[in-house]
Amino acid sequence: MVLDRSRLRHAALRYAEHGWDVTPGAYLAGDRFDCARPGCPTIGCHPALERWEEAATCDTAKVTHWWRRAPHAVLLPTGRAFDVLEVPAHLGLRVLGAARLHASVLGPGRGQVRGPVAVTPTGRWMFLVRPGDPLRPELDASLDVVRHGAGSWVPAPPSRLPEGPVRWSVSPEETRWRLPDSYAVQGMLVDAVGAASRGAQLPRQTSTLRRAA
Template identity: 85%
Template sequence: MGCHPALEQWEDAATSDHGQVLTWWRRQPHAVLLPTGRAFDVLEVPAHLGLRVLGAARLHAGVVGPGRGQVRGPVAVTPTGRWMLLVRPGDPLRPELDESLDVVRHGAGSWIPAPPTRLPEGPVRWAASPEETRWRLPDSYAVQGMLVDALGAVRLPRQTSTLRRAA
């Protein structure tokens, strides 16, 4: 059930050959799965973290200027509310994120469903398309830093901020 590779040895069979993909598609439409760990990795997070990171990345781009300190990249969203932030490959998770159940890193040997893949719950869509981000991938550690900040903001007890205001 759900989205998974149609072939057992999917890494060996994966192709960008247009003719082969058309042949497979004629037999039966499939989900579009992108292998991670080669051209990009993915940081998968729940919607509340994805929204915070995307908002911070847009703000950062406006302050720093286009092309400098690039932290904004393509973002795909599943119908169940998981956000998939595409980043440059190779970096492991920062220690602050390694034990977080909210953050999953997809690297070598993994894959993600790409828009317009239709899952049982609905279609996968782009929150920030590759075209919108000019096909640039942000630095993984820069995005992870934004996730650490977002997790800290989410976990900050409300009473602490109230006490600070009262003091």
């Protein structure tokens, strides 16, 4: 428990030091999440603080205080430093492959579309992108694609879900904490959706996270 709390605190401080607001999440206790709020009925991953949007911060002193008290999940509010495009694994793999090819053809700093990518243990891929752009019309109606913007959040590595830990497929350090243009990534996602629809039909994976309004 102490080791987990130390790892989570270290990760939360690393994000905060790079200007990413963090907020403590409920921690896994058995098969449900405990936020220590009396009477809280939520059993899934959720913020530990009732007014989490106001409390979220990159103040390292406050972050240290939170994670000294409990092994909180590390939640990253979206719509601030970044938005998140959350997709199923079969689309995530296509987009990441296309982004790597694009970067290798154009070279560093020229049309770079790679950014940090986190993966949940249930196979949801989360692409961190510059904030503010809505989903393109081709993606907005898809249940497979979720945009997390203002008012939403995502669990960050190494937070643990019942199925296992969240991990980085592409860490922020690999991209020097740079974020790609949202529409550039969405363009690759549109291509990936089209390619997938021309192939075998795959079951939909709905988000296990909170969708932004």
